[in-house]
Amino acid sequence: MWAAYNVSDPIYASDGQLLSVKLKKAEAHRRRTAFFLVLPLLLFISLTYLFPIGQLLVQSVDNRELFRFLSHTNEVIHQWDGDQLPDEAVYSAFYKDLSSAVDNKQHGKIATRLNYEKSGFSSLIKKTSRKIKTFAAGNYKIQFIKADKRWGNIEYMLALKKAAVPFHGRKYLTAFDLDQNAAGEIVQIPENRRINITLWLRTIMVALGVTLSCLILSFPIAYMLATMRAKYSNLLMICVLLPFWTSLLVRTSSWMVLLQKQGLINDTLVFLDIVLDENRLALMYNMLGTFIAMTQILLPFMVLPLYSVMKTISPNLMQAATSMGSTPLHAFRRIYLPLTYSGISAGSILVFVLAIGYYITPALVGGAKGALISNRIAYHMNSSLDWALATAMGTVLLATVLCAYWAYNRVVGIDNMRLG
Amino acid sequence: MSQLKKAFVKFEQVDKSYDGKKLIVKGLNLDIAEGEFLTLLGPSGSGKTTTLMMLAGFETPTNGEIYLNGKPISSIPPYKRGIGMVFQNYALFPHLTVFENLAFPLKVRNLSKQLISERVNQTLAMVSLDGFGSRMPSQLSGGQQQRVAVARALVFDPKLVLMDEPLGALDKNLRESMQYELKSIHEKLGVTIVYVTHDQGEALTMSDRIAVFNDGNIQQLSSPNHLYESPVNSFVARFIGENNTFKGVVKAINGNLATVKTDAGPIIKANAILAGSVGDQTTVSLRPERVFINPDVTIENQFKCAVKQIIYHGDHIRVRVSILGSDNFILKVPNSNNQLNLTVGDKVKLGWSFMDCRALD
Numbered sequence: 167m168w169a170a171y172n173v174s175d176p177i178y179a180s181d182g183q184l185l186s187v188k189l190k191k192a193e194a195h196r197r198r199t200a201f202f203l204v205l206p207l208l209l210f211i212s213l214t215y216l217f218p219i220g221q222l223l224v225q226s227v228d229n230r231e232l233f234r235f236l237s238h239t240n241e242v243i244h245q246w247d248g249d250q251l252p253d254e255a256v257y258s259a260f261y262k263d264l265s266s267a268v269d270n271k272q273h274g275k276i277a278t279r280l281n282y283e284k285s286g287f288s289s290l291i292k293k294t295s296r297k298i299k300t301f302a303a304g305n306y307k308i309q310f311i312k313a314d315k316r317w318g319n320i321e322y323m324l325a326l327k328k329a330a331v332p333f334h335g336r337k338y339l340t341a342f343d344l345d346q347n348a349a350g351e352i353v354q355i356p357e358n359r360r361i362n363i364t365l366w367l368r369t370i371m372v373a374l375g376v377t378l379s380c381l382i383l384s385f386p387i388a389y390m391l392a393t394m395r396a397k398y399s400n401l402l403m404i405c406v407l408l409p410f411w412t413s414l415l416v417r418t419s420s421w422m423v424l425l426q427k428q429g430l431i432n433d434t435l436v437f438l439d440i441v442l443d444e445n446r447l448a449l450m451y452n453m454l455g456t457f458i459a460m461t462q463i464l465l466p467f468m469v470l471p472l473y474s475v476m477k478t479i480s481p482n483l484m485q486a487a488t489s490m491g492s493t494p495l496h497a498f499r500r501i502y503l504p505l506t507y508s509g510i511s512a513g514s515i516l517v518f519v520l521a522i523g524y525y526i527t528p529a530l531v532g533g534a535k536g537a538l539i540s541n542r543i544a545y546h547m548n549s550s551l552d553w554a555l556a557t558a559m560g561t562v563l564l565a566t567v568l569c570a571y572w573a574y575n576r577v578v579g580i581d582n583m584r585l586g
Numbered sequence: 587m588s589q590l591k592k593a594f595v596k597f598e599q600v601d602k603s604y605d606g607k608k609l610i611v612k613g614l615n616l617d618i619a620e621g622e623f624l625t626l627l628g629p630s631g632s633g634k635t636t637t638l639m640m641l642a643g644f645e646t647p648t649n650g651e652i653y654l655n656g657k658p659i660s661s662i663p664p665y666k667r668g669i670g671m672v673f674q675n676y677a678l679f680p681h682l683t684v685f686e687n688l689a690f691p692l693k694v695r696n697l698s699k700q701l702i703s704e705r706v707n708q709t710l711a712m713v714s715l716d717g718f719g720s721r722m723p724s725q726l727s728g729g730q731q732q733r734v735a736v737a738r739a740l741v742f743d744p745k746l747v748l749m750d751e752p753l754g755a756l757d758k759n760l761r762e763s764m765q766y767e768l769k770s771i772h773e774k775l776g777v778t779i780v781y782v783t784h785d786q787g788e789a790l791t792m793s794d795r796i797a798v799f800n801d802g803n804i805q806q807l808s809s810p811n812h813l814y815e816s817p818v819n820s821f822v823a824r825f826i827g828e829n830n831t832f833k834g835v836v837k838a839i840n841g842n843l844a845t846v847k848t849d850a851g852p853i854i855k856a857n858a859i860l861a862g863s864v865g866d867q868t869t870v871s872l873r874p875e876r877v878f879i880n881p882d883v884t885i886e887n888q889f890k891c892a893v894k895q896i897i898y899h900g901d902h903i904r905v906r907v908s909i910l911g912s913d914n915f916i917l918k919v920p921n922s923n924n925q926l927n928l929t930v931g932d933k934v935k936l937g938w939s940f941m942d943c944r945a946l947d
Contacts, residue, residue: 482677485644488664489671490691490742497665500690504681 219564226337226558232279233332235272238262240330252323257306260326261298268295282552284325290316337558342366362542362559369539370566372453372528373521376460377468380517381510383461384468388509391469392476406469414463418530421459425450425531451533459531464520468513475509511578519567539563593617593653594778595641595746600650602636602802610636612802614650618780620745623772625781625789628799629825637799638748638782643667654746670739670747670777674754676731678723684710684734685719691742709741712771729760736768740775749781753788765791786826790814798822819860820946823871830877830915832870836945839864844945846870850911855886856945868945872938874904877917879928881937888937891915893930903928909936 177185233240238259246252267273277291297313310317317323328336328346339345339352343360347353354360387406391399409417424430427446435441449455479502487497525540532538539559546556574580595618602611611633618624626634639645641652643664651658659667679687688706697705710716713733723731732752739747752768753761769792772779783789789796790810797807798821806813806822817823820831834848844858846868856870881888891909903919905928917936919928928934 480675480677482673482675483679485642485664486671486673486677486738487679487690489642489667489669489748490738491665491668491694492690493665496694501679 222557222560222564226554226561227333227335228554229279229329229334230332232276232329235267235276235279236260236263236326236330239326243327243330246323246327248320248324248327251307251318251320254305254307256323257310257317261301261306261310264291264295265298265301268298278551280325280329282555283329284322286316287322287325290314290322335558337552337554338562340555341559341562362539365537365539365542366562368453369522372456372460372538373518375457376464376521377514377518379457379461380465380468381514384465384472384513385506385510388469388472388476391473392479393481403473406466409463410466414526417463418459418527421455421462421527421531422450425455425458450531450536452535453532454536456528456532456536456538459527460521460524463527464517467516467520471512471516472506472509475506475512479505508578511574515570515574518570522566522570523563594620594622594655595780596653597637597641598651598653600637600640600647600652602633602640602645603648609648609802611640611647614803616797616804616807618778620778621776623769623779623781623792623794625783625793625796626799627783627786627789627796627825629784632799633802634782634784634797634799635750638750638780641746641780642669642671642748668742668744668746670742670744672735672739672747672749672752674751676723676735676752676755678731678734678738680723682723683719684715684721684723684726687723687734688719688738688741691738695742705741709737712740712774713737713767728756729764732756732764733767736771740771740777744777746778746780749779751783752781753783753785761788768792790826798825800825816859817871817944817946820869820871823944823946828874828916830872830874830912830917832872832910832912834868834870836862836864836866836868843940844868846945848910852889852910854910854943855940856943857941859944860947862947869947870943870945872943874916875902875918876942877936877938879917879919879934879936881935885937886940887943888935890933891936893928893932893934896928896930907934907936 179185179188181188239256242255242259243252246256264273264276267276273291273295277288277295280287280291294310294313294317301309301313307317328334336346341362343355343363344352345355387402391402391406394402422429426432427448429449431449432441432446436443436446441447449458483501483505484494484497487501488494492500523540524538525544528536528538529541529544532541540563543556543559543563546552546559571580595616597614597616600611600614601609603609614633614637616637626637628634636645640647643659643662647660651660653659654667654669679690682690685703685706688709689702692702692705706719707716710719713736715730715733715737718726718730718734723734726734732755735752736749739749749768753764756764765788768779772792781789781792790813793810795807795809796813798805798813800821806818813822813826817826823829824831832846832848832850832854834846834854836844837847837853838845839858842858844856846854846856848854848870854870856868860868862868878885889909891907893905893907894913895906897904897906900921902921905917905919906913907915907917909915
């Protein structure tokens with residue numbers, strides 16, 4: 167056959183140049199063209215995606231604003247060991263920081279920031295700020311404690327010490343309802359203030375549940391789509407895709423029309439005497455509502471990858487299996503189902519990742535009981551203005567998604583993903 | 587041979603319709619003997635694949651009954667029929683290795699691991715694929731995949747194997763060598779094979795008997811040489827092999843000799859197969875290799891013609907001539923030593939025996 171040659175021997179083109187060099191030159195133009203074709207998207211993604219994500223990561227640990235306001239305090243407070251109340255030097259340094267902040271009318275920001283570390287700090291700073299003009303020089307420790315006796319409480323001073331750093335990762339602890347106690351150990355915050363853990367667990371459970379119910383509902387539809395005559399399957403495909411062409415907000419609102427106490431479903435059930443008028447079912451403003459609406463909205467993301475995989479499975483395979491003596495059920499389990507794994511996994515990862523960060527639907531249909539972690543993030547973004555905590559939670563969400571992709575890549579391989 | 591044995595497979599008055607408007611298979615009666623290699627041959631849409639699918643159990647007859655070994659099988663699901671099947675696109679399970687593909691029907695039958703591995707390796711050896719067990723189907727060439735498909739249909743020892751155009755996707759050389767291989771496997775195992783194809787060459791080389799399908803029914807059921815030499819109607823004559831045809835009117839019938847006046851005028855002496863009676867329209871059909879140049883004087887039909895085109899085919903030469911009002915009369919001249927020096931435009935004399943020239947419907 168072919169003459170054997172050593173693969174490490176250089177191969178030359180007809181004009182005597184190295185073949186690999188020649189090939190690179192010949193392909194250079196094509197590569198340049200390809201690069202310029204993707205350039206706009208590359209720039210767009212860098213500007214609108216990679217850069218903001220970098221900002222997000224920095225924001226979640228950034229404490230430099232407060233650190234600047236406490237420029238004198240942070241020089242001395244870290245020498246304090248934290249056993250007893252700190253000495254005069256700390257109070258005097260804090261006096262300088264607070265009084266200059268009051269002069270510049272910036273003490274509100276200090277109050278907000280310190281309040282994240284320990285609630286009560288806000289009122290403490292505001293109260294002290296009003297009296298700080300009356301402080302005499304010297305003996306600031308006594309004057310602070312006289313202005314408010316909380317300044318004599320070591321916990322507030324410890325909180326101040328913790329806050330006087332330019333960067334810290336404590337928001338990540340807060341994101342999981344954890345905190346660092348005085349001894350530096352990580353502990354859970356008091357039970358009545360825990361909320362994030364519940365939301366994380368709920369989010370994961372809802373995302374998994376929605377993925378599973380999407381899979382159960384999509385599999386037969388995708389099978390029908392893949393095996394039906396083209397005339398009917400096109401119609402069914404339009405029905406599947408119809409939600410894509412409708413605004414998310416409209417779809418979610420229409421679920422509200424259906425699910426509310428005076429809504430269509432309850433009305434029908436009452437009309438049919440299945441449910442008494444006074445016992446109308448609570449179908450929304452709870453987990454059930456979130457679950458139902460999200461399943462419907464995410465359904466196409468499961469149907470399409472499944473369909474694209476099933477379309478490639480020859481119907482002859484099942485016939486072949488049955489001709490060999492396998493019952494239809496056995497043939498389905500051993501032949502058909504394994505061939506759809508790549509579609510199942512692609513659809514599942516897609517639905518899971520979308521579900522885990524879902525915002526509008528749980529906000530509108532879920533109410534307080536059906537809220538997910540993204541609603542909490544939005545709350546910290548818009549209402550409490552604790553952006554550091556919001557971005558820390560966002561980063562955790564991002565990490566979860568990346569973990570899901572990593573697991574997917576390990577089990578299935580990202581190259582096997584088929585999305586329609 | 588087959589007439590002596592009792593029917594192993596029997597189609598009795600089988601109809602099949604998909605839409606309730608048109609019959610794909612019409613009143614089909616067919617007996618298949620045990621150990622026979624029977625080919626269903628026909629153009630696409632003639633009902634041959636539907637017939638095969640009804641036998642496999644993937645389609646149900648609209649009317650009539652199919653018997654396997656004397657038992658009606660219409661109500662038996664395909665997985666209980668124990669019929670091996672080879673599909674046109676092979677239908678190998680892409681996620682299983684060659685070994686697992688072959689083991690599938692045996693595992694379903696709960697055979698022991700050792701027995702399975704024995705049977706699989708035996709069967710792989712039979713199709714000359716020893717050592718290919720651990721490959722995935724996608725790593726095999728078309729011909730190898732084809733042989734795996736055949737092996738998989740045979741591995742569980744079925745008494746009946748159905749093949750639906752199994753060689754359709756192979757290139758010409760491979761197809762021919764696979765034909766011989768299938769034939770020898772059939773002879774070795776003595777299994778009954780029902781084979782569907784639209785390729786007449788394939789049907790002629792492999793089959794014991796051929797059923798020529800057209801329009802939902804069998805036009806002729808006979809051995810390959812009988813089919814080729816004595817087609818019973820013009821469809822079979824046209825479908826099997828090449829033909830020159832003349833349309834004409836029967837002028838006289840004397841025993842098996844029919845005198846036909848062609849539409850162009852001259853009289854042809856033909857073999858009266860389905861000529862009807864005097865005055866009827868008929869089609870006279872003649873194989874290109876049964877026409878001779880400068881014939882012996884004893885040959886009944888002799889006509890002058892003009893050479894229109896000469897096409898070189900390697901082993902033979904095709905000559906297109908103008909004769910009896912037809913411009914598309916083809917004759918085949920073997921490429922032998924005593925070659926005729928023909929050129930386009932030559933006038934030559936052609937002749938053929940009345941026995942080779944068949945007056946059909």
